[in-house]
Amino acid sequence: MFFQQLINGLAAGSIYAMVALGYTMIYGILGIINFAQGEIYMAGAYAAVMLIGALHIGFFPAFAVALIVAAAVGMLMERLAFRPLRNLNPLVPLIAAIGVSICLKDLARLLFGPDKRPFPLKFELEPFHLFGSQIPALEIYVLITAGILMTALYLFINKTKYGKAIIASATDGETARLMGINVDTMITLTFIIGSILSGAAGVMMAIEYNTYPDMGFLPGLKAFSAAILGGVGSIPGAIIGGLIIGVAENLGAAYIMSGLKDAVAFAILIIVLIVKPSGIMGKRS
Amino acid sequence: MKKLSIVLLAIVLGLSLCVIGCQPEEPMPEGDVDTPAVDEAAGEPIVIGAILRLTLGASDGLPARKGVEFAVEEINEAGGINGRPLEVIFEDSKDNATDAVNAANKLISLDNVPVIIGPMMSGNTLAAAPIAEDNGVVLISPNATSPKVSEAGEFIFRGCSRIDMQSEALVKYAVENYGVEKAAILYSNEPYGEGFSKLLKLYFEEYGVEVVVEESFMRGDTDFKAQLTKISGFEFDLLCIPGYLQETAPAIAQARTIGITAPSLGGFGDMAPLYIELAGDAAEGHIITGEYDEDYDTPKNEAFVEKYYAYIEENPNDPNNIMFASITYDMVYLVAEAMTEVGTDPAAIKDYLDNVSDFDGVTGKLSFDENGDVVKGGIYVFEVIEGKYVKMD
Amino acid sequence: MIDLILHLLLFASIYVVLTLSLNLIIGFTGQVSLGHAAFFGIGAYMGSVMVTYMDLPYILSFFAAFCAAGIVGVLLGIPTLRLKDDYLAIVTLGFGVIVTIVILNIDYLGGPDGIFGIPSPVIAGNKLATKLEFFIFNWSVMAVTILFMYRITRSRVGRALKAIRDDEVTAQVMGINTTKYKILAFGLGAAFAGAAGSLYGSYIHYIQPHDFGLSASILVLCMVVIGGMGSIPGSIIGAFLLFLLPEFFRYLPTIYKFAAEHLNLTFVADYQNISAIADYQNLMYGAALVLLLIVRPQGLMGKYRVK
Numbered sequence: 004m005f006f007q008q009l010i011n012g013l014a015a016g017s018i019y020a021m022v023a024l025g026y027t028m029i030y031g032i033l034g035i036i037n038f039a040q041g042e043i044y045m046a047g048a049y050a051a052v053m054l055i056g057a058l059h060i061g062f063f064p065a066f067a068v069a070l071i072v073a074a075a076v077g078m079l080m081e082r083l084a085f086r087p088l089r090n091l092n093p094l095v096p097l098i099a100a101i102g103v104s105i106c107l108k109d110l111a112r113l114l115f116g117p118d119k120r121p122f123p124l125k126f127e128l129e130p131f132h133l134f135g136s137q138i139p140a141l142e143i144y145v146l147i148t149a150g151i152l153m154t155a156l157y158l159f160i161n162k163t164k165y166g167k168a169i170i171a172s173a174t175d176g177e178t179a180r181l182m183g184i185n186v187d188t189m190i191t192l193t194f195i196i197g198s199i200l201s202g203a204a205g206v207m208m209a210i211e212y213n214t215y216p217d218m219g220f221l222p223g224l225k226a227f228s229a230a231i232l233g234g235v236g237s238i239p240g241a242i243i244g245g246l247i248i249g250v251a252e253n254l255g256a257a258y259i260m261s262g263l264k265d266a267v268a269f270a271i272l273i274i275v276l277i278v279k280p281s282g283i284m285g286k287r288s
Numbered sequence: 289m290k291k292l293s294i295v296l297l298a299i300v301l302g303l304s305l306c307v308i309g310c311q312p313e314e315p316m317p318e319g320d321v322d323t324p325a326v327d328e329a330a331g332e333p334i335v336i337g338a339i340l341r342l343t344l345g346a347s348d349g350l351p352a353r354k355g356v357e358f359a360v361e362e363i364n365e366a367g368g369i370n371g372r373p374l375e376v377i378f379e380d381s382k383d384n385a386t387d388a389v390n391a392a393n394k395l396i397s398l399d400n401v402p403v404i405i406g407p408m409m410s411g412n413t414l415a416a417a418p419i420a421e422d423n424g425v426v427l428i429s430p431n432a433t434s435p436k437v438s439e440a441g442e443f444i445f446r447g448c449s450r451i452d453m454q455s456e457a458l459v460k461y462a463v464e465n466y467g468v469e470k471a472a473i474l475y476s477n478e479p480y481g482e483g484f485s486k487l488l489k490l491y492f493e494e495y496g497v498e499v500v501v502e503e504s505f506m507r508g509d510t511d512f513k514a515q516l517t518k519i520s521g522f523e524f525d526l527l528c529i530p531g532y533l534q535e536t537a538p539a540i541a542q543a544r545t546i547g548i549t550a551p552s553l554g555g556f557g558d559m560a561p562l563y564i565e566l567a568g569d570a571a572e573g574h575i576i577t578g579e580y581d582e583d584y585d586t587p588k589n590e591a592f593v594e595k596y597y598a599y600i601e602e603n604p605n606d607p608n609n610i611m612f613a614s615i616t617y618d619m620v621y622l623v624a625e626a627m628t629e630v631g632t633d634p635a636a637i638k639d640y641l642d643n644v645s646d647f648d649g650v651t652g653k654l655s656f657d658e659n660g661d662v663v664k665g666g667i668y669v670f671e672v673i674e675g676k677y678v679k680m681d
Numbered sequence: 682m683i684d685l686i687l688h689l690l691l692f693a694s695i696y697v698v699l700t701l702s703l704n705l706i707i708g709f710t711g712q713v714s715l716g717h718a719a720f721f722g723i724g725a726y727m728g729s730v731m732v733t734y735m736d737l738p739y740i741l742s743f744f745a746a747f748c749a750a751g752i753v754g755v756l757l758g759i760p761t762l763r764l765k766d767d768y769l770a771i772v773t774l775g776f777g778v779i780v781t782i783v784i785l786n787i788d789y790l791g792g793p794d795g796i797f798g799i800p801s802p803v804i805a806g807n808k809l810a811t812k813l814e815f816f817i818f819n820w821s822v823m824a825v826t827i828l829f830m831y832r833i834t835r836s837r838v839g840r841a842l843k844a845i846r847d848d849e850v851t852a853q854v855m856g857i858n859t860t861k862y863k864i865l866a867f868g869l870g871a872a873f874a875g876a877a878g879s880l881y882g883s884y885i886h887y888i889q890p891h892d893f894g895l896s897a898s899i900l901v902l903c904m905v906v907i908g909g910m911g912s913i914p915g916s917i918i919g920a921f922l923l924f925l926l927p928e929f930f931r932y933l934p935t936i937y938k939f940a941a942e943h944l945n946l947t948f949v950a951d952y953q954n955i956s957a958i959a960d961y962q963n964l965m966y967g968a969a970l971v972l973l974l975i976v977r978p979q980g981l982m983g984k985y986r987v988k
Contacts (some may be wrong), residue, residue, distance in 0.1 A: 105963055
């Protein structure tokens with residue numbers, strides 16, 4: 004049973020991790036909390052569901068297009084809501100993000116209706132039998148996909164020119180600009196990458212669970228906590244933070260009190276922050 | 289960049305207004321401003337209010353609204369209420385006590401309605417109830433199940449069965465038909481789910497069933513595997529999942545993937561085609577109480593079912609839940625009958641409703657008990673058989 | 682009709698008190714707090730339990746609500762106020778969520794079903810009954826709050842708070858005990874939110890955990906920011922504006938009908954379709970928030986401030 008809960012937790016956690024990466028990258032480079040990140044995730048999910056369900060496109064092409072849609076939504080968000088509000092008290096873009104979040108949720112409700120939508124494709128998958136427990140196959144695939152995407156991100160950030168430019172812009176925007184880096188482009192690129200990850204997470208959630216306008220809210224909140232837990236601005240931190248929250252809330256629900264499952268994530272967060280305010284992987288400020 | 293954003297946002301807002309302006313006219317049962325009210329019913333309209341979940345929770349609120357609209361349409365076509373057309377002012381409760389309260393205040397103080405149909409959640413109903421009670425306005429909630437609503441006031445009624453009677457019926461049914469001796473409960477931690485769960489436990493004890501494990505979840509949760517894995521470690525013959533279908537349907541689906549095979553039990557919130565859709569094969573054998581039986585054999589109901597499904601066929605993207613529509617449909621007809629007999633004074637309407645008996649509704653033969661809770665002559669129990677809810681006797 | 686206007690005004694005043702209380706923390710002291718509605722809830726529950734279950738006098742419950750929320754605010758502040766901006770944000774956010782969930786799980790407080798039948802306040806032997814009486818009472822509390830906020834922000838304490846907001850390091854260097862003042866602001870902000878909670882419970886006569894959750898915290902936050910951080914008139918306007926904005930949409934069909942019938946005006950969309958605007962409310966509300974901030978990022982009455 005413990006192993007089952009652990010895998011549940013890791014699968015949930017890797018989804019949080021992917022969205023957390025979006026938060027952490029955007030925070031790292033812009034210094035703002037994108038409260039609407041959950042809605043990018045929702046956009047990815049709806050894109051996949053509508054492409055497959057209404058237009059009968061195959062799974063993999065739909066997945067790819069969904070990622071593009073998520074990136075587009077993220078880019079639009081950056082241009083319209085965040086770019087005009089730079090260099091202000093961070094609460095201002097926060098509220099703007101909240102406004103965007105409200106808009107997108109309502110738009111989804113108006114366009115697609117309020118009902119939860121099951122994923123239009125049925126995957127007939129045999130559960131894996133590992134260490135004496137039955138693990139739903141979908142969870143394993145989520146772990147694998149998330150792993151691939153996050154590894155790709157890691158390589159991109161650390162091994163490519165653009166990745167390094169993003170880090171530079173995040174570390175010191177002014178100096179980066181002086182060095183000839185187009186910081187604005189890097190910001191947009193960051194949004195695109197973060198959105199692709201969130202969109203992918205959204206599609207995976209749509210498969211495992213269901214799609215509905217408010218679906219981004221709770222995962223968004225938890226992912227945000229994960230980003231902070233891991234040390235905001237730190238990519239490995241976001242991943243670790245996400246996994247910890249996923250595992251902790253599942254184990255907490257299993258062994259402490261299930262009613263408090265959602266509170267567990269926050270309780271852990273608060274304790275960690277009191278003990279180490281910069282988060283697990285964060286640098287001491 | 290700033291100017292561009294402003295321009296773009298202004299365009300979006302302007303477009304939305306244009307889109308609204310260009311929408312084709314729907315036939316409005318409320319009575320049109322420029323086309324005259326339906327021929328037979330003329331004269332000063334009688335206006336009632338409705339507070340429903342029209343945006344948040346629209347899956348329940350829109351069908352409820354349809355039920356009201358159908359009833360009003362038919363009543364006006366048949367001559368209205370003593371020749372006067374019936375009109376409804378719809379307000380959105382947004383699942384929020386503040387909005388429910390503001391809506392109730394507007395309906396009572398500005399629109400001077402004698403009756404309000406709604407709100408749809410126990411929490412909102414309890415928030416709006418004092419206002420209705422203090423002002424002597426009749427308030428009928430179609431589906432608030434909290435026991436507290438029974439004591440909310442003389443003017444407060446409800447159109448669904450009391451949750452304790454539902455619970456007893458379910459427990460009795462499970463014990464008598466499935467020989468249940470041990471039960472597991474996974475409940476939704478909000479007023480409806482928690483109240484329901486408590487009552488199930490009460491009746492389980494009465495009927496000699498042991499509750500071996502109890503877990504809970506929150507509204508909006510999508511992953512129940514932690515709780516279900518824990519539950520699967522126990523032995524039981526029945527898994528009860530009191531809550532809203534948005535969570536209970538995925539919950540039972542996940543329960544089956546984990547390997548839980550015991551039959552499942554839930555409440556009337558599960559009684560919707562969407563539950564079956566979301567739960568898939570896991571829905572098979574699900575036991576619930578319901579407020580409405582589609583196969584109820586009266587001419588009025590047959591006509592209602594036909595009309596509702598014709599509407600769904602023309603509007604396949606609208607939420608499909610004939611049960612909520614049926615409850616509000618009956619409530620509007622009851623109110624209309626009351627007003628036809630005794631006029632629009634809310635106190636008189638209240639007295640009429642208190643004393644009505646054997647009203648021919650689509651949900652059954654209706655009357656209200658001394659707390660204002662509807663009585664249908666028994667609780668309906670349903671089981672999912674081959675993907676459809678079938679009423680059990 | 683008068684009753685309706687009084688209702689809206691007196692209900693809004695509760696939000697004014699809330700907004701002012703949060704503004705003290707965010708606008709004047711520069712500390713982020715995203716879980717403020719939790720204090721609103723603590724005050725509401727404390728007050729309601731005392732008048733409903735324990736039959737204690739209202740005034741006592743009001744002060745108990747004030748103090749309880751304030752104490753919790755201080756207790757929360759002590760370990761967390763050394764965190765900076767975003768970390769503080771998430772901690773306060775988490776605190777808000779935890780408080781709601783904890784209340785949800787306590788049976789004595791009614792659990793998810795909340796507390797029903799909260800009696801109206803009894804002030805000096807008179808039980809408040811009419812809207813006018815509630816209006817006078819609530820607006821008095823609001824007036825006292827506004828006065829308090831003016832006094833404190835213009836005092837030495839206020840200057841210390843603003844110094845912390847503007848540049849905490851410099852303030853420390855200048856000898857200001859920043860921790861003490863931050864906790865003070867937090868505690869006072871929480872306390873006034875608790876007072877607002879007491880007003881809320883006694884007016885609506887019913888409270889449930891859902892009323893004090895994240896949505897409520899976000900709403901108050903919006904009121905502060907849109908009104909203008911660090912501006913007392915800003916908070917008053919922000920609270921009224923955001924409270925009345927959804928009501929504007931609610932009354933739009935009525936306004937239109939009135940205009941059409943009495944002023945012979947015709948619009949692009951006709952009556953039925955104006956009612957359909959309600960469907961787009963949330964969308965337009967969100968867009969309005971963004972638009973307002975882009976056009977006037979410092980809030981309606983705020984003074985322009987670069988980070």
